C-alpha cells in the first residue's frame with residue numbers, strides 16, 4: 001500500500017516536472033496590487049499546491065473547533081446540574 | 084469551450100482533495116483513541132470481574148473524564164458506586180446523565196431506572212416511587228419499573244397497592260404472579276386478624292384462595308381463624324388441607340393442628356393422622372409429636388420404645404435429645420453425669436443450626452419467614468432436612 005503511494009507520488013512529481021518543462025514560457029499575471037510574470041507550468045502547480053494546503057487547513061480547523069465547542073457546552077451543562 | 088477554462092477547475096479540485104484527506108486522517112486518529120479507550124474499558128471490566136472494585140472505579144472514572152460520550156461507561160460507573168454503597172455519588176452521576184442533552188430516549192429511561200434504584204438503596208422510597216410511577220405512566224421499561232414499585236410497596240407493607248401493580252405486571256408481561264398476589268392477600272388477612280377484624284380476614288383468605296387454589300399459607304390462616312373461633316372441626320380440616328397442599332410445612336403446621344386435636348379430644352384420630360404423615364414425610368417432627376402423644380396416653384415405656392425404634396430409621400439430633408430427656412430419670416450416679424454432658428452437647432449442637440433455608444438464595448434462618456429476608460422471594464424458605472435439623 002505504502003509502495004503504491006510512493007510510486008504514485010514519484011509519477012506525479014515527474015508529471016509536474018515534465019509539465020513545467022513543457023510550459024516554461026513566461027506568462028504575466030495582474031493581481032491588482034502587483035504585476036508578476038511566472039512560468040506557466042510553475043504557476044499552475046503552485047495553484048494546485050495552495051488549494052490542497054488550504055483545503056487541509058479548513059478541514060482541520062472545522063473538526064477541532066467543533067470539538068472544543070461541544071466540550072464547552074457539556075461542561076456548562078455539568079456545572080448547572082451538579083451545582 | 085476553451086480548454087483554458089477547464090484549468091480553472093483544478094485549484095478547487097485540489098482544495099477538495101486536501102480537505103477530504105485531512106478529514107480522513109483525523110477520523111483515523113480518533114479511531115485510534117477509541118481503541119485506546121476500549122482497552123481501558125476492558126481493563127476496568129477485568130478489575131470488576133476480579134472484584135478489585137477500587138481499581139475498576141479508577142479506570143472507569145478516567146474513562147468518563149476524557150470521553151464524555153460513553154453513556155454505558157457512566158451507567159457502569161453508577162452501578163459500581165451503588166454496589167459500593169456510595170449512593171450519593173451514584174445519584175449525582177445518574178442525575179447528570181439524565182440531565183444531559185442529546186441522550187437517546189432509550190438511554191434516558193435506563194438512567195432514570197438506575198436513578199430510581201439509587202433512591203431505593205438510599206432509602207428515599209418516596210422519591211423512587213414517584214420516579215418509577217412516572218416511568219410506568221410513560222410506558223417506558225414498565226415491567227422493570229413495576230417490579231421495583233411492587234418491591235417498594237412490599238417494603239412499606241402497602242399490600243393493596245402491591246396487589247394492583249402485580250396485576251398490572253401480569254397483564255403487561257403475561258407472566259403468572261398469582262402465587263405472589265396470594266401471599267399479599269395472606270399478609271392482609273394476617274393484618275386484619277391481628278386487629279380483630281375477623282370477617283375481613285376471612286374475606287382476604289378467600290381472595291388468596293381465588294388467586295392460588297392451594298395456598299398453604301391461606302389454609303394455615305383459615306385454620307388459625309377457625310381454631311380461635313372455637314370451630315375445631317373446621318380448623319382441623321384447614322390444617323390437614325395445608326399439609327396436603329405442601330408437605331414440607333409439616334413442622335410449622337403440626338403444633339397448632341395437634342392443639343386442635345387435643346382440644347376436641349380426638350387423640351386417636353391424631354395418632355392415625357400422624358402415622359399416615361410419617362409414611363410420606365421423612366422429617367423428625369411427626370415422630371416427636373407421636374412420642375409425646377404416646378407418653379401422655381400409654382405411658383413412658385411405650386413412648387421410649389417407639390422413639391428408639393424410629394431413631395434407628397431416621398437418625399436425628401432432635402430425636403436424640405428427646406430420648407435423653409425421656410430417659411434422664413431412669414439413670415443415676417456416674418451414668419447420670421455422662422447423660423448431662425450428652426444433653427448439653429446436643430443442645431449446643433442444635434443452638435447454632437439454621438432450621439430453615441431459602442431454596443432460591445440459600446439464606447439460612449432459625450425461624451420461618453414467608454418472604455425470604457435476603458432475596459425477598461415468597462414461599463421459598465423451607466425446613467432443612469438433615470441429621471441436625473428437621
Ligand SMILES: [Zn+2]
Nearest residue numbers: 441444455458
Ligand atoms: Zn432467599
